[in-house]
Amino acid sequence: MHITRFSALFILLAVFSSCEKAIDLKLENSDPKYVIEGTVTNEAGGAKVLLSQSKKFTDDNTFIGVSGGQVSVEADGTVYQFEATGTGVYQNTALTGIPGHTYHLKVKLNDKTFTSASTMPQPVSLDSIYVVNDEFATNKDGSKMRLATVKYKDPADIQNYYRFVQYIDNKKEKTVFVDEDEFTNGQTVNSRLNYDNDNEDPAREIRAGKQLMVEMQCIDAAVYKYFFSLTTGASGDGNNAAPSNPMSNISGGGLGYFSAYTVTRKTLTVPQN
Numbered sequence: 001m002h003i004t005r006f007s008a009l010f011i012l013l014a015v016f017s018s019c020e021k022a023i024d025l026k027l028e029n030s031d032p033k034y035v036i037e038g039t040v041t042n043e044a045g046g047a048k049v050l051l052s053q054s055k056k057f058t059d060d061n062t063f064i065g066v067s068g069g070q071v072s073v074e075a076d077g078t079v080y081q082f083e084a085t086g087t088g089v090y091q092n093t094a095l096t097g098i099p100g101h102t103y104h105l106k107v108k109l110n111d112k113t114f115t116s117a118s119t120m121p122q123p124v125s126l127d128s129i130y131v132v133n134d135e136f137a138t139n140k141d142g143s144k145m146r147l148a149t150v151k152y153k154d155p156a157d158i159q160n161y162y163r164f165v166q167y168i169d170n171k172k173e174k175t176v177f178v179d180e181d182e183f184t185n186g187q188t189v190n191s192r193l194n195y196d197n198d199n200e201d202p203a204r205e206i207r208a209g210k211q212l213m214v215e216m217q218c219i220d221a222a223v224y225k226y227f228f229s230l231t232t233g234a235s236g237d238g239n240n241a242a243p244s245n246p247m248s249n250i251s252g253g254g255l256g257y258f259s260a261y262t263v264t265r266k267t268l269t270v271p272q273n
Contacts, residue, residue, distance in 0.1 A: 034066065036114055036250050038105050038258035040073060040097040042123065046263070047073065047080070047095040051088045051109065054255055065089060070108040075101055099123055103260045115251045116258035119220050123262035124160060126216040127151045131206055131270055132192065139197070139205055146206040146270070148193045148214055156186030161224035163261070165215040166193055171203055178219075178227045206270055213267040222249040223259040 038049040051066040065088015073080045073095060082090035097103065099122045107114040128151045137145040148166055160181045166173040175195040181187075193214070197204050206212060229247035248255050 034109060034112065034114065034254045036105075036107055036116075036254050036256040036258065038073075038107075038116065038256075040095060040103045040118070040120070040260040042097045042099060042120065042262045044096050045091075045093055046097065047082070047092045049082055049090040049105070049107065051090065051107065063088070066109065068109065072106050074104040074106070097260050097262075099262055101260075103258075105258045107254070112254075113252055114254040116249050118223065118249070118258050118260040120260035120262060121160065121218040121220060122155070122158070123264065124152055124155060124162070124216070124218050126214065126264045126266050127153065129212065129214045129266045129268060131212065131268075133273065134194075137196075140200045140202075144273070145197070146273075147195075148206060148212055149190055150193065150214055150216065150266075151188070151190050152216065153188050154181045154184050154186060158185075159221070160185075161219050161221055163217040163219050163223075163227065164193055165217070166195075167211075167213040167215075168204060168206060169211050170213075173204060176227055176230075178224055180224060208270050208272045210270045211267060212270050213265060215263055215265045217259075217261040217263050219259055219261045222247075223257055223261070225249075226257045 032053040035052045035054055036049065040047045049069075049071045050063075051069045051071075052063055053066060065086065067084065067087050069084075069090060071082035071090040073082070073092070075095075080092045080095045082092045085091050097120045099120050102117055102119040105114075105116045105118075130149050130151070131146050132149050134145040134147050139145055150164060154160055162179045164177040164179070166175070166177070173195060175193075177193050179191060181189075195204075225247045226249060227246070245255055248257055250256055250258060
C-alpha cells in the first residue's frame, strides 16, 4: 500500500509502503500573499481558520498571524461568524460539521475577499494502529527505525481520500501523509506512515514506552490535490523549471486550503520490539 507523504514545512503558511523521499517545500521569493488554513470537522470545536502571510523561503518558519479579518462559514442557509481568539486565529465553537454537507468559507481582509467550499465526506473508521520495524532505515544509535501502520476498511464504489496525522508523546510529526483508494477500493488496507527523520530528532522516534497517536481524516478531492501538489509542482524536485505554490482551493488570490473533514483517532503505548 502506497501513502504519499512530505514535510509540512509550509513556507506559504510561514509555519506547516512507499519509497518516495520526504521533501521540504521551497518556494521562490515573491511578494507576500495572504494564507488561509481553514477547517470544519465533525467534532465540537473543530471549526477554525488561521490567517497569516507568506514569506520568502529564506525566512524562518515562525507563524505570524494576521488580525482584522472577518471570517464566516455558511452551511444549509445558516451563517456562522468566527471570533478572533488570538492573532490570526478565528474560531466558532457552535459549528459541528455533518458528513455529506457542503461548507462555504468567506474571509474579508482589508480590501480583499477570499472564498472556498468543501464537502465533508462520509466517515471511514480507523480500525487499529500498530508498529513495525523499517527493514532499511535505522536511528542515530543504530537501532531499527520503527513506523506506525494504520489499518482500515476502504468503502467500495466510492472515491475516498485520506490524510493521516501522527503524534509521538503529543508532538506532531512534521511529515504529512496523504492517500487515496485508486488501487485499494473496497479493500482492507494496512499502510505504513513512512517518514525520514532527517534532523535526527529523538523526539520524532517511535520508541518503546512512548505514546503513539494517529488521526485519520477523510478529506475531499480538492484538499487531497492541495497536499499532493506539494510533492510535484511545489517541490522543486527537478521536474519543473521552478517551484510553484500548491494547488489551493481558495479563490480570490489567497494561498492555503479549506477542508471539511471527518476524523477518527487511535492511540497506543509503543511496545517492545
